[in-house]
Amino acid sequence: MPTIEVSKKDLFELIGKKLSLKELEEDLMLVKGELESADNNLLKIEIADTNRPDLWSAEGIAREIKTKYGKKNASYGKLKDSGIIVKVDNNLKNIRPMTVCAVIRDLKITPEVLSQMIQLQEKVCETFGSKRKETAIGVYDLHKITPPITYKAFKSNEIKFIPLEFREKMDLNQILRRHPKGKEYGSLLDGYNKYPIFIDATGEVLSMPPIINSNYTGKIDEKTKDVFIECSGFTLKYLMPALNILVAALVDRGGKLETVKVAYLNKKIVTPNLRPKKIKVDWKYIENRIGLNIGKKRIVNLLNEANYLVVKEKRNTLYLEYPAYRQDIMHAVDVGEDVTIRYGYNNIEPRSPEMITEQGIVQINWFAKEIINIMLGLGTQEILSYTLTNKETLIKKMNLKDMKVIEVDNPVSKNWFVFRTWIIPCLMEFLSKNTNKEYPQEIFEIGEVVLFDQKTETKTKNPTRLAWAKADKNAGFTEAKQALDFLMRTLGLDYSIEETHHNSFIKGRVGRVYIKTKAVAYIGEINPEILENFGIEMPVSAFELNLTDLMEVMR
Amino acid sequence: MNVNNILDKLHSFERKVLPNISDGITISKLAKKSSLKEVETTRGVQWLYNKKLVNIKKKVKELIFLDENGRKYAREGLPERRFLQASSRETNVNEIQKLASLENDEVNVCIGALKKKAAVIVEKDGGLKVKLTEEGKKLLEKEFLEEQFLKKEFPFEVSSLDPEEKFSFDNLIKRKKILKKKVKKIKKVSLTKLGKKVLKIGVSEKERVDKLTHEMLKKGSWKKKKFRAYDISINVPKIFAGKRQPYSEFIDKVREKVVSMGFVEMSGPIIELEFYNFDALYQPQGHPARTWSAAYRIKEPKTGTLPAKKIIQAVKSAHENGGETNSTGWNYEWSEKTASQLMPRAHDTAISPRFLAKGVKIPGKYFSLVRCYRPDVIDATHGVEFNQLGGFVVGKDLSFRDLLGILKDFTIEMTGAKEVKFFPDYFPFTEPSVQISAKHPDFGWMELAGAGIFRPEMTEPLGIKEPVIAWGFGIDRLAMLKLGIEDIRDLFSYKLDFLRFCKKVL
Incomplete structure (x- = not known):
């Protein structure tokens, strides 16, 4: 969720009305926003909608709130042609082939305008543009550029320029290696020996997208009046909205928008395109979706407030136009949601539908609960x-040979990166953390384990197991068998125990428990080597029982 | 307390001790007189004190004991005595040492002690020599003060010494292993008024039985016995019996509560297909939530088996161009391979499309309460593994207004909140989306649940035409509040004492 910073004074000027913080909080619901903090003039606002980059600036927020107070938004109308051409070279094909551009003149760049522009650019590239992969944006001082502009890939040694905030000319590899932005975003150009460059007719470099602008052409300050803007990436799906959002915000600030011709090998496109987008909706459908009969007139009013325009009506169908900076519809x-939000969620009286439904619990959870009751009786x-653990606890400390376990490929912690295949190691870990606490310590856990299983669609299965352990000076096989016997007797199950071998238990004191021919449990005295591994200075006996199988057998 | 009542409660130690208490008697003396061990006497006295029958005065005493050499000299005499006697016959120190059979280190001490008494004069005239003085000659016949001191009965208190004894003590304590001081705490016991009253009635003739035994019952001898009354206010050793893990119990209770509201529980695999975790929820394949840093992947196995072709095709078209859902779709090329990848379930909602695709009863209410996994940085409010509660309600003509009703009822039922408030929210698979906050009587306003109506692009490809209301509830936060836990990791506490001592949440 993007959190943005705006100046309160600036925001209220854009809205055209001074609001109390309480009113503002209420109005922020219109943009799915929450006021995180208000420190004098500095407001921090969290916008929940990750699919509405048009809302991630003071201008975007103001556009949605001002209509509530009857104020009108700017119209983006017919755009003048700037006459500037950007030629896109085909050698970018596999690298970063697309760009869309625009020109804005007569800007008054105040500190607020500058900070909002930088913030919006950053949020759009990071969150909407997947960390500059899908879109990177550059803004340049138009007066330092001589058109036409060329967008083309160059080898590292073919171009040198001074990157933003640096003082010396560097070649492209040097920039990737030494500039902070090169280090941060350089991986986006990994594997290429040529890099994308915007360059003007005189050979003046604009930028090396998606890394860094030139310190000369690409530095904007309060003296800048006219700007050239480009977005680069791979598909118009991301580039068009990104450009539209940025230019709309600058038009809201009073800038005059002009188009640019982008010439590809086989086609020319004119950008930006701010012609309204269209959608048709059935107003009855919206009524049903909300669950209130508020009528067509009310719906149309709410639509207008939400910056939609009804251009045509046919029976119940409304033909709508909406601003081009919106890409989420x-x-x-x-x-329907926009109408609902305008109506106000808290103005809708909740209704509890009468529904007669079945009820029920997943069977293994019901069974587990019964088992818990029996274990408490003991x-x-x-x-x-956790079902996540590590190989040290699960395998090594339990004296097992390396076994196949399901392992997380991108762990964040070396303690939690494999799924447990059995629960006794968890109990051992628990006992090892409580060696200074009063004995006897008798514990149990019921939970899922994760095992390979070729037969299922997820190639894994999660049986529910019961694990029990007792640590005490008298804990031995007898105590474990007594506990298991109590459980089996209470469930009315006949079982047999056959001697087996298991590295985690003492030889000759470990058994496999069968119900008829089905092996359902291991039981035994824990091998002292393992107790030593866990730093436990008390004998421990334990068993682990497959409840999923047990329930199956009982059917 | 009534005197007879007290009498009934006296333990046999107390009965034996009580008659032997004379004013200011020490425990050791009392033990001897009562024929009890010192520990038994101490316990008896303590219990009597608890019943206010005796006073105990604690005194710290500094006692003087004879040390190793002290005991020897008390037996054999001080070395300077033998030195003095020998020096009446010899002047050469070496000769004196032989004559008096003294150790090397004793010689210097002797000379020093005798010089101090002005009994000898030391001369260095071709070897070390001593000469007896007049005073020395007198001393041959007279006992040293130190000799008198060593004859005393040890131990005794430092404070009891007279000035002459003090002088000897000061001399001797400086010398090697003659005397030692020990600090001893001494309890002096005396009867209180109440104690005297109880004693007056007499304790010995009223024999009491401590434990009812199997033998007494078998023989019927209990009939003639009187039982000692216990001090039932006394602390007893704690037992640690069968007990639920509080978070596990909380989860069970939540499960039961949701079922009682007419819901059917769903379950699904821990290792899930990306298809159900994301694609079937209309989450595009380039969505940030699907990236390496936002969702776990596993090493092996890499891919699983996707469901029937028909569903796959419908989901694919919904993503690419909306298919038959009247939507534009996400407008990209959908990959079946990506959808078939396996991952640890990242949210409980992964289970919903499984059930919707299988076919559900309409109307129906479904929920799941399961473990989910996300690569969060672990801290007091984030774990890599957590529980989520969520589900859906499906029915003909369900609307957003019904959603608010269901959500409100649910929140009130789960938390006991009196007041709720709704906020517009965003989830990729619901529209409209809402977040509910509740005013809890104890904890104030808190964000509790997210919900929305599943997008048609999500439900229609799974074969569901009716509106489906989806909801998810922040169960871990609620658990932390209810259990009074501040660190989310403590929900899975490995502290045995916490589990043994924590109280049950009702």
Whole structure:
């Protein structure tokens, strides 16, 4: 979720009305915004909608709020041609082939305008443009550029320029290696021996997208009046909205927008295109979606407030136009939400639908609950662990050979990166953390484990297991078998135990538990080597029982 | 408390001790007189004190004991005595040492001690020599003060010494291992008024039985016995019996509550297809939530089996161009391979499309309460593994207004909140989307749940034409508040004492 900073004074000037903080908080609902903090003039606003980059600036927020107070938004109308041409070289084809551009004149760049422009550019590139991959934006002082402009890939040693905030000329590889932005975004150009460059008719470099602007042409300050803007990337799907959002904000600031011709090998396009977009909706559908009969007239009013224009009506269908900077509208439900938000969520009286439905719990969860009751009867403390653990605990400390486990490919912690295949290691870890606490310590846990299974659609399965352990000076096989026996007896199950071998248990004191022919559990005395690995100085006996299988057998 | 009542409660130690208490008696003396061990006497006295029958005065005493050499000299005499006697016959120190059979280190001490008494004069005239003085000659016949001191009965208190004894003490304590001082705490016991009253009635004739035994019951001898009354206010050792893990119990209760509201529980695999976790929820494949840093992936196995072609095709078209859903779609090329990748379930909502695709009862209410996994940086409010509660309600003609009703009822039921407020929110798979905050009577306003109506691009490809209301509830936060836990990691506490001592949340 983007959090943006705006000046309160600036925002209220854009809205055209002074609001109290309480009123502002209420109005911020129109942009799915929440006032995070208000420190004198500095407001921090969190915008929940990650699909509405047009809202991530003071201008964008003001556009939505001012209509509530009957104020009109700028119209982007017919655009004048700047006469500037950008030639796109075909050698960018596999590198970063697309760009869209615009010119804005007569800007009055105040500190507020500059900071909002930089912030919007950054948020659009980072969040909407996937960290500059899908779109990077450059803004330049038009008076330092001689058109036509060329967008073309160059080898590192073919071009040298001074990157923003630096003092010396550098070649392209030097920029990638040494400039902070080169280090941050350089991976986007990994694997190419040529890099994208915007360059003017005199050979003056504008920028090396998506990395850095030139310190000469690409530095904007309060003296700048006219600007050239480019967005570069791979598809118009991201580039058009990005450009539209940025120019709309500058038009809101009083700038005069002009188009640029972008000439590709086989086609020319004129950008930006701010002609309104169209969608048709059935107003009855919107009524049904909200669940209120508010009528067509009310809906149309709310639509106007939300910056939609009804251009035509046919029966229940409304033909709508909406601003080109919006890229989120895919379906009538999106229009429906805008109407609902304008109506006010808290103005809708909630209705509890009468529904007669079945009810029920997942069977294994019901079974687990019954097992918990039996285990509590034994006087055992329940514990709860993560299903994620590490190989050290799960395998090495348990004296097992490296076994196949499901391992996270992108872990954030070396403690939590494999899924447990059994629960006893978790109990051992628990006991190891409580060696200074009063004994006997008798604990159990019920939970899922993750195992490979070729037969399922996810190639894995998650049986629910019960693990029990007792640490005490008298804890031995007998105690474990007594506990298991109590459980089986209470469930009315006959079982047998056959001697087996398992590295985690003492030889000759470990068994496999069967119900009929189905192996459902391991039981035994924990090998002292393992106790030593965990730093436990008390004998421990334990068992682990597959409840999913047990429930299956009981059916 | 009534005197007879007290009498009933006396333990046999107390009964034995009580008659032997004379004013200011020490524990050791009392033990001897009562024929009890010192520990038994101490306990008896402590219990009597608890019943206010005795006073205990604690005194710190500095006692003087004879040390190793002190005991020897008390037996054999001081070395300077033998030195003095020998020096009456010899002047050469070496000869004196032989005659008096003294150790090397004793010689210097002897000379020093005797010089101090002006009994000898030391001369260096071809070897070390001493000469007896007049005073020395007198001393041959007279006992040293130190000799008198060593004859005393040890131990005794430093404070009891007279000035002459003090002088000897000061001399001797400086010398090697003759005397040692020990600090001892001494309890002096005396009867209180109440104690005297109880004693007057007499304690010995009223024999009491401590424990009812199997033998007494078998023989019927209990009939003639009187039982000692216990001090039932006394602390007893704690037992640690069968107990629920509080968070696990909380989850069970939540599950039961949701079921009681007419919901059916759903479950799904921990390792999930990206298809159900994202694609079937209309989350585009380039969405930031699907990136390496926002969702876990696993090493092996890489891919699973996708559901029936028909569903795959419908989801694909919905993403690419809206398909038959009257939507523009996300406008990109959808990859079946990406959808077939496996990942740890990142949110409970992954389960909903599984059930919707399988076919659900309409109307129907469904929920899941499961573990989810995300590569968050672990701290007090974030874990890599957490529980989520969520689900959906499907029914003909359900609207946003019904959603608000269901959400409000649910929130009130779960939290006991009196007041709720709705905020517009964003989820990729719902439209409209809403967040609910509730005013909890104890904790104030808190964000609790997110909800919305599933987008038609999500439900229609799965074969559902009716509106589906989806909701998710922040269960871990609620658990932390209810259990009084401030660090989310403590929900899975490995502190045995926390589990043993925490109180049950009702």
